[in-house]
Amino acid sequence: MKDVMGVIYVNDDDEALQPLTKDRCVASVPFGGRYRLIDFILSSMVNTGIFNVSVFTVRKYRSLMDHLETGKSWDLNRKQDGLFILPPQTHYHSSEFQGALQSFNQHLDYFHRCRQEYVVISGSNLVCNLDFAPAVSFHRESDADITILYKEVEHPEPDFAGCGKIITGEGERVQEIITASNPARGEKAALCIYVMRKALLLDLIQQCTEAGKFHLLGDGIIGNLQNLKVCAFPAEGFLSMIHSIGLFYRRNMDLLQPSIWGELFFQPGLIYTKVKDEPPTRYTENAVVQNSILANGCIIEGRVENSVLFRGVRVHKGAHVKDSIVLQRSVIGENARVEYAILDKEAYVSAHKTFRGEERKPVVLEKRKTV
Amino acid sequence: MIRARDCVAMLLAGGEGRRLGMLTRELAKPAVPFGGKYRVIDFTLSNCTNSGILTVGVLTQYQPLILNSHIGIGIPWDLDRKDGGVTVLSPFVDQKGGEWYKGTADAIFQNLYFIERYDPRYVLVISGDHIYKMDYSRMLKYHQEKQADVTIAVIEVPWAEASRFGIMNTAQDGRIVEFEEKPEKPRNNLASMGIYIFDREILQDHLRVDQANPASSNDFGKNVIPQMLQADCRMFAYLFRGYWKDVGTLESFWEANMDLLQDQPDLDLNDLTWPIYTVNPNQPPHYIDPAARVKRSLINEGCMVFGQVEHSILFPGVQVGKGSVLRDSIIMSGTTIGTDVLLERAIIGENVIIGNGCYTSSPGKELIVVRENSIFPDNSVVESTLNGEMMGLRGEKK
Numbered sequence: 001m002k003d004v005m006g007v008i009y010v011n012d013d014d015e016a017l018q019p020l021t022k023d024r025c026v027a028s029v030p031f032g033g034r035y036r037l038i039d040f041i042l043s044s045m046v047n048t049g050i051f052n053v054s055v056f057t058v059r060k061y062r063s064l065m066d067h068l069e070t071g072k073s074w075d076l077n078r079k080q081d082g083l084f085i086l087p088p089q090t091h092y093h094s095s096e097f098q099g100a101l102q103s104f105n106q107h108l109d110y111f112h113r114c115r116q117e118y119v120v121i122s123g124s125n126l127v128c129n130l131d132f133a134p135a136v137s138f139h140r141e142s143d144a145d146i147t148i149l150y151k152e153v154e155h156p157e158p159d160f161a162g163c164g165k166i167i168t169g170e171g172e173r174v175q176e177i178i179t180a181s182n183p184a185r186g187e188k189a190a191l192c193i194y195v196m197r198k199a200l201l202l203d204l205i206q207q208c209t210e211a212g213k214f215h216l217l218g219d220g221i222i223g224n225l226q227n228l229k230v231c232a233f234p235a236e237g238f239l240s241m242i243h244s245i246g247l248f249y250r251r252n253m254d255l256l257q258p259s260i261w262g263e264l265f266f267q268p269g270l271i272y273t274k275v276k277d278e279p280p281t282r283y284t285e286n287a288v289v290q291n292s293i294l295a296n297g298c299i300i301e302g303r304v305e306n307s308v309l310f311r312g313v314r315v316h317k318g319a320h321v322k323d324s325i326v327l328q329r330s331v332i333g334e335n336a337r338v339e340y341a342i343l344d345k346e347a348y349v350s351a352h353k354t355f356r357g358e359e360r361k362p363v364v365l366e367k368r369k370t371v
Numbered sequence: 372m373i374r375a376r377d378c379v380a381m382l383l384a385g386g387e388g389r390r391l392g393m394l395t396r397e398l399a400k401p402a403v404p405f406g407g408k409y410r411v412i413d414f415t416l417s418n419c420t421n422s423g424i425l426t427v428g429v430l431t432q433y434q435p436l437i438l439n440s441h442i443g444i445g446i447p448w449d450l451d452r453k454d455g456g457v458t459v460l461s462p463f464v465d466q467k468g469g470e471w472y473k474g475t476a477d478a479i480f481q482n483l484y485f486i487e488r489y490d491p492r493y494v495l496v497i498s499g500d501h502i503y504k505m506d507y508s509r510m511l512k513y514h515q516e517k518q519a520d521v522t523i524a525v526i527e528v529p530w531a532e533a534s535r536f537g538i539m540n541t542a543q544d545g546r547i548v549e550f551e552e553k554p555e556k557p558r559n560n561l562a563s564m565g566i567y568i569f570d571r572e573i574l575q576d577h578l579r580v581d582q583a584n585p586a587s588s589n590d591f592g593k594n595v596i597p598q599m600l601q602a603d604c605r606m607f608a609y610l611f612r613g614y615w616k617d618v619g620t621l622e623s624f625w626e627a628n629m630d631l632l633q634d635q636p637d638l639d640l641n642d643l644t645w646p647i648y649t650v651n652p653n654q655p656p657h658y659i660d661p662a663a664r665v666k667r668s669l670i671n672e673g674c675m676v677f678g679q680v681e682h683s684i685l686f687p688g689v690q691v692g693k694g695s696v697l698r699d700s701i702i703m704s705g706t707t708i709g710t711d712v713l714l715e716r717a718i719i720g721e722n723v724i725i726g727n728g729c730y731t732s733s734p735g736k737e738l739i740v741v742r743e744n745s746i747f748p749d750n751s752v753v754e755s756t757l758n759g760e761m762m763g764l765r766g767e768k769k
Contacts, residue, residue, distance in 0.1 A: 032655065032656070033655065033656030034655070034656055034672070073653075256658075258658060258660075258675060261655065261658055261675075265654075265655035266655075270653060270654075271655070272653055273653070275651035275653065276651075277447075277646045277647070277648050277649070277651070278641075279406070279407070279408060279640035279641060279647070279669070280406070280407035280408050280669040280670055280671040280672075280684070280685070281657070281669070281670050281671075282631075282632075282636075282640075282641075282668075282669050283665045283666050283667060283668045283669075283670065284634045284666070284667060285634060285666055285667050286666075287665065287666050288664075289659045289663070289665055290659060290660075290661045290662075290663065291659065291660065291661040292658075292659050293655070293656040293657065293658050293659075294656050294657055294659070294670075295656040295672060296408075296656075296671060296672050297641065299641060301634075308656070309656070310656075312641075
């Protein structure tokens, strides 16, 4: 893997995850009790042995930079290679940003300076635990110009809506990528993960930039399907692309199944995140916790059921948290009730208050807001 | 170029901790896991950082491997510094030979050259086997205000227990007039916490005098402090109010752990203004099954709980099977407990496997202490490990 570098780009606009993305980009949306979305793809790359990773940001990346720091948590604080956070060279007005290739084009120096021959490019909103080694081997052996990873759709949920449907022919050669309709069960959903030579990526950047086109999949890959050998390779395991509040809620809730918890967090490697120095979670005499996952630093004096609690959450006496996702340092006051809700960081549900959504429509309490 | 500084801390961490039995078979007392996440030494190291004392020498001797790898270059405590930071000081030889550290004072004496490099005005001597949160900078300020040569931190202990400690008899202004090691009839209840601030030059002089005395056992409490008193040094007692516990025995180690489980613990680990730092294991949030029941407990990340956990502490990655009951127990990292197990007053080491239906049976309420990597087959009695000769140790021949 010494000759492979990783590139993570913004593949989703943040409107779909409002209000969680009010002050943060999709990549830094918290997930799974202590992680942020970018941790999954970043850890997958590091566990694969990729130690040169760049993160191309577009906007609202303060929390992302704060999270990534120098890459220490991923062992990416290196003298050679390591982590590169590459923000835009110029400020984009709302309609000016048109795609990843535009970001890449602003940082050609980075690509020129890297010594790696291959590049694994990925979007930043995937929840997954992947080993890229088989895909890279396949790419080399199949003599493909571009290998695009896909997931065979297993359920009717909209995880891969808008991803593009891949039609393959002999030897997994991609014949067509249909973006107009969503991939159905049994079909191949195009993940935003690509393997190619760095030289080819540079060509695509130049060709598309000259034509004023910047969309990586639409312009860079679909636009070149006839000239290039594009192959498809399957990704295995628990996988989702978080592009709505509903999916955010349901994929978090999936972690309450021990089999998915074990698969996503341990197989094939550990998912890393920025460490916080929280003590273990403390349960008091009156705590009642069932079917939940809890990160460190919580103090539980009340009742928690079917919920995901991030670090440092406080559930006071008589409070009841049910079917909810509670982000870092939120507080649920005495005898308060929270149901089908997402509480963003440092939210506060006052004593005796109720904050309740519906199963298919969870409500969100914004960061640092009080009920 | 080394910048001179006010105060250098010397942290004594070479203790064997014989009274901790199996827990210190393979590691030094300061490296013993504590509180579901930490090692004992984390409390003093974090105190240093939080007090702004950023040059720390850690004196190691007994079983240093785990301790050394835990401390590393001091990253978790922000003690990885270009200038200063943490330095592990183990016994060494030079052209004249060398020896093990004979006592606490000898350990400092042999490393005077380390202290001199930083040319500090004061030297803080602390030990890595106490659980407490203390702002040493306030003690240093007191030391300066009193224009003391030596300041010794003291804590009020119950009168009934005073004869177990080194007791300071003080004058009105806090000046120490007498020091009694484990007095039969204590006249005061101010016990030494083993935390000293010395003026560097006075420390140097007295360490040299102590070295020249062949009858000395080169120990601060036994030799150097009495010697300084006799020499009429200005010695003051600094009264510390707060939680402090020596975890020198199995019983006190267990008690200090259990103290963390009160609804309002005396030692607040959640206090954001005084965090206790340690090496973080990076595990996912812990999982509590619908059939599980957890109360009065500390549970770390990576655990999976399907049974009942009451008044217990689980380190990262512990699994507790269905129908199992844990009471008053401490379970260290990576241990797997099968189904229908009953554990009471047990301290279980790392990576132990306890089969289904195992149980503790301790009519005398003795603590059960199990060494790391032990294996208990289904339906067996979970007993204390004796001399490490356990059946079926992982990775060792039976």
